[in-house]
Amino acid sequence: MQNRKKVIIVGAGVAGIASAIELAESGIEVHIIESRSFIGGRMYSFQDDSTGEWLDNGQHIMIGAYENFFRILKTLGTSDLIRCQKKLSVPFIDIDGIKSNFSSVLFPGMPGLVFGFLRMKEVVFKSRINAIKLLKKIIVNKIEIADKTVKNVLKENNQRDDIIKRFWEPLSLAVLNSPPELVSAKLLTEVLKKATSKGNFSACLCFPKVPLSELIEPFKSWLELKGGKILYRTPVDKILIENHNASVLLINGEHIEADAIISCVPHHVLIRMLPGNLKNHNIFQALNLFNYSAIISIYLWLNKEIIQIPFMGMLGTTTQWIFNKRILCRADEKAEKEYLPHYALTISGAYDLTEISSENIAQKCFSEIKKSFNFSDDLILLNWKVIKEKRATFIASPEIESLRLKSTTPVKNFFLGGDWTDTGLPATLEGAALSGYKAAKKAIEFLNNGISS
């Protein structure tokens, strides 16, 4: 144990956890420095004061193709806390109460999605055929997407308004947290390729059965068993660079050195931490161009059930998704008795809404639910909670996509992870996990060979 290499990871979100797992499994001593009193970063749960229930900072959905995120859960023994569909099925309702379902129930992979399009009776036949043609071009790499937004690619490939509203726009918001006119087509096509890559399971939606923090709860003891530790409530102030070597300065003035440092903090935090000579380096200057997109989560406790299924997409409304928490997630028994039906609503790409009062947002969403599901005044809102995550994910525009940073830096023992780094994936749990593993692999390469490439 005496000559073990030591690596410091800054930030215990999903990227930091993935990095720590890779390093610790390679016999390296890992210390994670985390500013908050809990791990998980942008994926966490907390106990709600008024209902006593455990709520998530936002409903998180995964797909079967999330291999890197699921590797974390497998390592921690929490895979069975995730429930996955057996076949992709996405029910929708629109503001006039018209229901539809995008499903691949008969066939796996690409044929399943083709079947899903063919069954979309709400859009004209021509739109369905054009969508199938575009999907095929994406999957066989026969499409020119470099530097284009999703909207440009849709336009160039004759996608009509009806299918954009019912398929491409909800997909863009769900996957990239931004509407088609803002985001890189490259990322959306990457996700579609992954979702059709391994038969049935890849595209299936998966949901946590427990509050989010429980998925990673065993991490602390897992890491300690490997000889590592987490330093909670320990904000890092600066990354120091001396003789081309990185070390860490804490807010409390303590200076910590290690064989390598991996930053897994969001990009706006990293800019603050960098010393002047690195901040002015071209690659880090690019970070000033990154912007964020918000996600708003609305929890509604009602006097009666609205849907008997786990979730639905909503079309033509500000609310984009409704999740039945009593079906999806184990609930606190006491809270359940007091507040029976409990729903989580999601609004992605919620740029315009963040300055609107939480009460107005909750009331607006409640009115939309009443109208879409055709309820009158006998549907009563017993309680609500609105969580605004203003910096939920970076906006993956084509320009920013080309500026995302690699895991290695100009400083040989300093590495980067985080969902905003260059993973080729959107800012998701899967992207964060992949970035963490990648950064750790580069750090291990450096520790073994003395070079970082």
Ligand SMILES: Cc1cc2nc3c(=O)[nH]c(=O)nc-3n(C[C@H](O)[C@H](O)[C@H](O)COP(=O)(O)OP(=O)(O)OC[C@H]3O[C@@H](n4cnc5c(N)ncnc54)[C@H](O)[C@@H]3O)c2cc1C
């Ligand atoms: C509301 C919401 C809904 C989402 N829904 C989905 C979804 O459905 N599916 C999906 O795949 N993804 C979803 N995401 C995205 C996903 O949560 C993120 O992509 C992922 O969690 C990012 O992980 P990360 O490790 O890169 O960064 P973070 O989670 O931000 O981790 C960074 C860590 O660094 C710590 N830190 C910050 N500053 C310091 C400092 N000075 N010193 C020490 N530590 C510091 C932070 O406290 C944090 O723990 C959602 C995100 C939000 C906010």
